[in-house]
Ligand code: DHB
């Protein structure tokens with residue numbers, strides 16, 4: 001049976017991808033960001049997951065105001081890096097896992113979550129930047145990736161409670177897939193940032209660190225936080241953080257297993273307009 005071995009949480013920022021792609025990663029400003037991922041890259045090489053289930057948000061790239069799925073699962077065999085205005089990033093194509101994705105879709109929809117099935121989609125910085133942070137600049141990504149897009153761009157957005165429960169349903173789905181696969185679930189986006197309006201540039205270190213504490217130790221309590229609190233405390237784009245609850249919900253302790261091990265935690269301000277947060281939780285039985 002397939003099993004979930006770990007969850008990974010990380011912010012995304014387009015400028016992180018641009019820094020890598022244009023050879024600026026060694027500059028002191030960016031070194032402070034990438035230093036937080038040195039452990040993680042080594043850890044990922046050692047872990048060798050068979051599939052990454054990558055929860056992220058599209059930024060009106062594949063979707064638009066014309067079509068706004070709340071939850072969309074990528075079932076294709078491959079996904080191209082999107083052109084977000086400067087040409088596609090020079091990163092590998094994402095190889096999907098259509099069999100596992102179709103199984104998760106079947107299982108999660110039968111558990112009463114309405115997923116949109118996506119059979120063709122380009123993936124933007126929301127997905128490619130977390131891969132770059134965790135993998136560096138390889139000629140191919142180390143394993144297949146299932147893109148799972150969440151609408152946090154256009155209101156109404158899903159609640160924290162729904163995201164946590166969706167993570168639990170994804171765990172059940174993975175565990176009922178009849179193949180011996182090690183699966184990681186990644187939750188991405190956040191932390192505090194606001195890109196527009198009078199509060200543009202907002203960062204809230206206290207909120208971010210309390211969020212990390214509660215994500216580790218009190219995910220059920222954290223899931224009760226209403227979306228307006230994300231926006232008030234973490235800025236209009238801080239609502240991206242709600243996606244981290246999907247990955248957290250997929251961890252075993254919420255189904256009765258012992259708490260996960262915190263393998264790595266990192267926080268740094270700023271990367272562009274954003275506070276970068278990063279966490280690795282490993283299942284206790286690993
Ligand atoms: C930035 C952050 C984001 O989450 C995003 O989608 C775009 C830009 C930024 O900080 O520049």
Ligand code: FE
Nearest residue numbers: 012059189240
């Ligand atoms: Fe974003």
